[in-house]
Amino acid sequence: MSWLLLHRPLGQFIGNPRRHWQHLATRMVEPNKELRTWRAWACWYLAKEILPEGDFPADLEQIREEGVIEPTHGEIVANLIRLSPADDLSRWLAALDWTHQQLGRERRMAMPVRVRRIGESELPVIQRLGHEIWRKCYPGILSEGQIDYMLSVWYQPDAMAREMHTRGAWFALVEAEALGAVGYLSFERYPENVLFINKLYVQPEMHGQGVGAAALAWTEERARELGCYRLQLRVNKHNAPAIRAYQRAGFKFLEDVCSDIGNGYVMDDFRMEKSLL
Template identity: 75%
Template sequence: MPLPPFVNDPHPLLPTIDRTYKAEEINAFGKDRGPAFYETCHLYAQSLWQIGFPAKCILLLNRALSSPMPGTEPLFQRLPLPYQAMAWLLIHRPADQFIGNPRRHWQHLATRMVEPNKELRAWRAWACWYLAKEILPEADFPADLEQLREEGVVEPTQGDIADHLQDLSPADDLAQWQAALAWADEQTGQGRRPPLQVRVRRIAEDELPVVQRLGREIWRQYYPGIISNEQIEYMLSVWYQPDAMAREMRSRGTWFALIEVAAHGPVGYLSFERYPEGVLFINKLYVQAAMHGHGVGAAALRWTQERAVELGCQSVQLRVNKRNVTAIRAYQRAGFRFAEDVCSDIGSGFVMDDYRMEKRL
């Protein structure tokens, strides 16, 4: 059968084809997931890529990853596990061709996997999800927050995925996945973000102007698109005046702290108070955008939880805007779980539409 007109140049990490591949050729393998199945998945994926179906190409590479072949399989020398092929496709996705939302696709695939080889295939899907998370802009390819909330799904860390690939893989998943991550970082110019030396320090009233300055900077950079500019300015004017914060310290025993990074100085701040029922409630926790991904927020949360234990609290709670997906994921990774929806009137026609999240200590 002649090839249809090509839309895309060949995918450089998939095998060359000389004809059109069809679904029937994959279906003919039945339950067989051996070398011939694995190779045919790659050939069919190339066919789909070249005729302009990148989303379907991803589905075929997923099917290749359903093969439990051992690392001794000679075919892997010619066709390694397709993590880098996935990364190449995500980076070179054509703007005019349907790719769906790979990040959400792999989230669903990982959490709804069925047998055979369920656990291995689920963690291979999480590995692909992580590639999508690192490569694709979150604004265009968001997570399925509703599933995260309703099903209690916690997105895994890079370390979680590495540990499971190491334990479950019969092949060289971990090495291939890490190589794909490094390659993608080089291609996109992102690079791995190293952890920084973080100090969290309780402050007195005389340093509250530093909190005010950081609050104005962080909110005006971070919150547009989550809440309106008018609400941003209103909340800054009400909650970030030094005299208002000082009254919180005096009347409610609120702690304020600066989050500092070596060679950078103050890069964020937090505040919390202890409720009589043994709850430490975090009112504020914000870090400059340039510090995201360096473990700064996680270090501040650990410090806060240590203070909660010292103060005899049984849990830590906070509120987070329902549209603040980045923060919600960070809190989930830190062990916080959804407790309830809370919508509060804060005056001047504005509301806070939040999730209350809690971590038991």
């Protein structure tokens, strides 16, 4: 299957294997439903690794309506070990290793990180990171004009400083060992014991190494210290990698929110929430 996907003819319709395996895994029937479900997720993972998500997207409507959470590598391994009477795991890992070799991709390992609250003097670092990360992650999701506009409104150091002083917002840098700042976050306390995450971004080359998860865990600790019972955030409806990460961290879909942000632009988001009780 990996060979077929890697050698797919350009411009020829092949359907959407990623979505096919997602549907198969979530709609499996007996006999041996559970084993066959995890075999389907193993095939889905290969498709996910090979096919560009922009061209072969997940079924986000099903993910939202049915609460589907796409599994991690570790979850697939654990369930194939638990369920398979044959050599499913070794065959899958071999196919995955071969796929990564063909793509010239090295296996990503968890990276030690620290999250550090900052003051006004370091807000220009967040401004720089924001411009770098947004221009890597948002083309294809937002227009170039909207990216420019939102960066100009929300990422000026004086605007972020006003958030600190008038709304009590926290800003923090996410730092990786030997690399320095690779991401940032901000949040503020809302009424009714809600901690709202305004920003949480990590350089895309750091994805898959536990950096975002560490930032979320640090934020959750701060929320508990501040007496908050819920975490909330907004995520663009087309930002599939972020939605996937938040679901895996325990966030649930709360509502659709579409906001006019001026200059003819809107933010079309999901509001998501995680209970800390």
